[in-house]
Amino acid sequence: MSKPIRIALTKGRLEKDTVGLLEKLGFDCTAVREKGRKLILPVPDANLEVVLAKANDVITYVEHGVCDIGVVGKDTIMEMHGKFYELVDLGFGRCKFALATKKGYDFYSGYGIKTIATKYPNVSRRFFEKKGMDTEIIKIEGSVELAPLLELADGIVDIVETGTTLKENGLEVIEDVAPISARLIANTVSLKMRQAEIEGLIKLIEENL
Amino acid sequence: MRNYDLITPEGTKDFLFGECIVRRNIEDTLLGLFKSRGYSEMITPGLEFFDVFNLNSRYFPQENLYKLTDSKGRLLVMRPDSTMPIARVVATRLRDAMMPLKLCYNQTVYRTEPALKGRSDEIVQTGIELIGSQLKIADLEVISTAVDSLKSFGMQFSLEIGHIGIFKELVGKLEATDHTKEKIRKLIENKNFPALNDLLDSLGNSPVTNALKKLPALFGGEDVFEKAEELMPEENIGRLLDELRDIYRDACEICGNDGVITVDLGLVNKTDYYTGLIIKGYLQGHGEEIISGGRYDKLISEFGYDIPAVGFAVNVNGVAKVIEKNGVLPAMPRADVIVYAEEGCEVAAIRAAKELREQGLIVENALFDDLETVRDYAKENKIPKVVVIDGSGKEEQE
Numbered sequence: 003m004s005k006p007i008r009i010a011l012t013k014g015r016l017e018k019d020t021v022g023l024l025e026k027l028g029f030d031c032t033a034v035r036e037k038g039r040k041l042i043l044p045v046p047d048a049n050l051e052v053v054l055a056k057a058n059d060v061i062t063y064v065e066h067g068v069c070d071i072g073v074v075g076k077d078t079i080m081e082m083h084g085k086f087y088e089l090v091d092l093g094f095g096r097c098k099f100a101l102a103t104k105k106g107y108d109f110y111s112g113y114g115i116k117t118i119a120t121k122y123p124n125v126s127r128r129f130f131e132k133k134g135m136d137t138e139i140i141k142i143e144g145s146v147e148l149a150p151l152l153e154l155a156d157g158i159v160d161i162v163e164t165g166t167t168l169k170e171n172g173l174e175v176i177e178d179v180a181p182i183s184a185r186l187i188a189n190t191v192s193l194k195m196r197q198a199e200i201e202g203l204i205k206l207i208e209e210n211l
Numbered sequence: 212m213r214n215y216d217l218i219t220p221e222g223t224k225d226f227l228f229g230e231c232i233v234r235r236n237i238e239d240t241l242l243g244l245f246k247s248r249g250y251s252e253m254i255t256p257g258l259e260f261f262d263v264f265n266l267n268s269r270y271f272p273q274e275n276l277y278k279l280t281d282s283k284g285r286l287l288v289m290r291p292d293s294t295m296p297i298a299r300v301v302a303t304r305l306r307d308a309m310m311p312l313k314l315c316y317n318q319t320v321y322r323t324e325p326a327l328k329g330r331s332d333e334i335v336q337t338g339i340e341l342i343g344s345q346l347k348i349a350d351l352e353v354i355s356t357a358v359d360s361l362k363s364f365g366m367q368f369s370l371e372i373g374h375i376g377i378f379k380e381l382v383g384k385l386e387a388t389d390h391t392k393e394k395i396r397k398l399i400e401n402k403n404f405p406a407l408n409d410l411l412d413s414l415g416n417s418p419v420t421n422a423l424k425k426l427p428a429l430f431g432g433e434d435v436f437e438k439a440e441e442l443m444p445e446e447n448i449g450r451l452l453d454e455l456r457d458i459y460r461d462a463c464e465i466c467g468n469d470g471v472i473t474v475d476l477g478l479v480n481k482t483d484y485y486t487g488l489i490i491k492g493y494l495q496g497h498g499e500e501i502i503s504g505g506r507y508d509k510l511i512s513e514f515g516y517d518i519p520a521v522g523f524a525v526n527v528n529g530v531a532k533v534i535e536k537n538g539v540l541p542a543m544p545r546a547d548v549i550v551y552a553e554e555g556c557e558v559a560a561i562r563a564a565k566e567l568r569e570q571g572l573i574v575e576n577a578l579f580d581d582l583e584t585v586r587d588y589a590k591e592n593k594i595p596k597v598v599v600i601d602g603s604g605k606e607e608q609e
Binding site for chain 1: 328329369371401402403404405406430431473475493495496497498499500
């Protein structure tokens, strides 16, 4: 059998959903389910090698071609960009980017420059650039919801799933920025050099979504 | 203030010994190959006026250029590409030259890449430009040179061809703003099927939108042409497809069994730059293209001389990376002999070393003042022979 196709999975929920999908396709993912602390795991009957990585790193590994394909959220793709093929919307991991403020706050009033706290400065910058709005963007690493509560920022741009965290902290979504879901990406050279195998896998996946 | 006197800028590095041998071997092989096909080398300046790269079509986004100013305050850039400077030279000093012109180059280009991504800002490109012929044989000449270049690396490779005209024909029939068209191009380039489908659905359902949706999936072997013909029955596109298929078949024959020729109708990068054939070359084990090129019949006219051209460049650093990944770095050639001069015999020793070199040996002059250290040095550096020159004449030792 030829060298396995390396697939980088975003650790956590997307990893679980992808493994579920692979099992639905009939592949034996025991090694991935019982991974322990291992980071590279075989799925022998699919001739796959699963690599577990953080979202940003999935893109980095695929871009460099050390992983042939990867599963990563559209949120990471929008923030990082990079050179790869974005082949399939896998449909799971659905949520959205949204602009949220303290409840009742009139974000678009006045001429003062608004301050935005976010983990996604590139997404935020582009969103406001399109509106022709100058904003000050502050990068926050942890719970972004804190920033408007502590009055560091007028609003936040963040991933919203159910909106419960926002609600419990007295914030509300005032505008959707972009929908998000998991994507299957591929290295530009791998797709060409191993076309039959990767296309075969994609066909299987698309039939089972 | 912090001193940066012990490190090199991000995206650059020093090349030592074996790394230099690998790189020079690639450059020499490629230049030899190009020259054996009648290409003449040219060197353009590392610094160019910003304007050369800031033509109407703006092929190079300004944020990716290294910029500086000359003593008169004019904006300069570190050359980000060799084709545009060569186009400038063709439109000026080579305007009256007999066509076609076959030019080759081997020089560094500079582009700012995002930091901490493991990319180089400084890349050696060795390539050719064939100026002044629109014939099919010119396209084939360039393709066969690209195939020979890839073959010379002795690794599994594939060469991919495409034709930008097909995308341009399709998108020309679309009722959409230039902005939307550029969005479509970008999505096709990234084979972003989900977003491409959404965008085209919003423009209605027609044979054209349907064909555009499928375009990025049209890659692979010869069956691509059949699928494409079914999908795009228009006469203009049919003609382009026939042209490309013709080239594809000839290329397969030229390539033989050493590599694979493939086709991708979704190659739509830099639409303004390329006007026809597009070429990409890949090596097994490297995540990005090694060869990039194509036909650019309108570029030189932006410098005031309307003449067609086709060419490609090899990313030498990329090739070197794959070679280094696959094997050990070559050892530096060892000296065969080291010549040690007793005090007062320096001139005789230098003369003796020269004589030995004339016999074709690699000869070092010993730079120590005692024989014991010379022997240690020779042992350490695996130099098989120590020659001692003293007052009495020549004394040789193994």
